[in-house]
Amino acid sequence: MTKIVVTDGYTLNPGDLSWKQIETLGELTVYDRTKPDELIDRCKDAAIVLTNKVPFNAAAIDQLPNLKLIGVTATGYNIIDVQAAAQKGIVVSNVPAYGTDSVAQHSFALLLELTNQVGKHAASVAAGGWVKSPDFSYQLSPLTELAGKTMGIVGWGNIGQQTARIAQAFGMKVLYYTPSKKENAFAPWASLPDLFAKSDFISLHCPLKPENTGFVNNELIGVMKPSACIINTSRGPLINEQHLADALNSNRIAGAALDVLSTEPPPADNPLLSAKNCIITPHIAWISKEARQRVMEVTVENVAAFLKGAPVNKVS
Incomplete structure (x- = not known):
């Protein structure tokens, strides 16, 4: 046997x-x-x-x-x-x-946590914050409406396209990048520098290859809007983690939400674990x-x- x-x-x-x-x-x-x-x-x-x-x-x-x-x-x-x-x-x-549907769903769970901070506000209420509030409503951080914002998607496979459909359902504009334009794509192609410069949210959905390892680095982060955020449910090594941590800690960009890191489980000194405005989940996008x-x-x-x-x- x-x-x-x-x-x-x-x-x-x-x-x-x-x-x-x-x-x-x-x-x-x-x-x-x-x-x-x-x-x-x-x-x-x-x-x-x-x-x-x-x-x-x-x-x-x-x-x-x-x-x-x-x-x-x-x-x-x-x-x-x-x-x-x-x-x-x-x-x-x-x-x-x-995992197309599950990973695309988790990408938006991360995005919505960046924009609506549900976890932070729920924890505040549980800790008695609303009971003690002098007002009927309060916010711990600014909330962001997605309609009209631009989602830049790196990678146009099944997951990238499903994420794009969800973005469009929220009323977002979508740009995508792959090394070559795809025929009959339902969103416009943009070069990487243009995508990073124009997008309010950038979501990574590309396979890890030697040529794209660490491609999210100071050069591309440097063209992003200060209000922009990065989401990664693909592979951790796509991002230069020190460069991203430095950008977050200096308020160069607004936030990041990551389901993957370069080493998993991460060492305690991974700079993103203590970076400002960085949400990290333990590689669970696929795990429904x-x-x-x-x-x-x-x-x-x-x-x-x-x-x-x-x-x-x-x-x-």
Whole structure:
């Protein structure tokens, strides 16, 4: 029977989903978490490994001679040395497009927290602020209406386009950037400098590549409006974190709302953890039960197709 190992199953399935469909496909072992020094021992007999954030570099792949399939239980697969896997004849698959609605929704949850500060005001009321207020209403910070504002979207894939639709439903204007203009786009294209200069809110929805690592830096931040904000639900390393923290702390821009950081979990000295007007959530945009259920279902399909000799969703 084919041996299948899940290296880090807890985030995908903390107990509210089921592994039963995968269990029908082989001898399944699920680990909630796997440390780097545990990886080889746990996976040495596996033909199929399913991983979310546990990396498989060339050195690890070289020590796993039985491995035939690495199934990434996510869309992004930068944690896998795909070239090293291909050289060993190992198929790498991913789960595309499962989180479009959830991630776009979370992008707006972050945006609305920047503009309406619901959490801050609710905490104030819970602490007795309204009871003690001399007025029937009070605000702890200025609130911002979205209608008429400009949303700049970097990346025009499924999530970027869904975020754009939500923005338009709020009455916002939308600009988008990708390296090349898309045919039949329902929003105008802008160069990166123009998008950063004209937008009131900038939302990142692009994959991480060597050429765009740290592209949100002093140069682009420097052309932003002082009232503008950055939202990132894509990949943390897209942003030069020290540059963004400096801009926030000097009031160069108004705010940032981030679901991802360059290292996760972050070290205590990450400059954004203490930056002014910076909202951070712990990489949860993808984690709705509905989205995770889709990941599970597609992962089952990926494994089943591979076992039949017709792999799908290959990235290798």
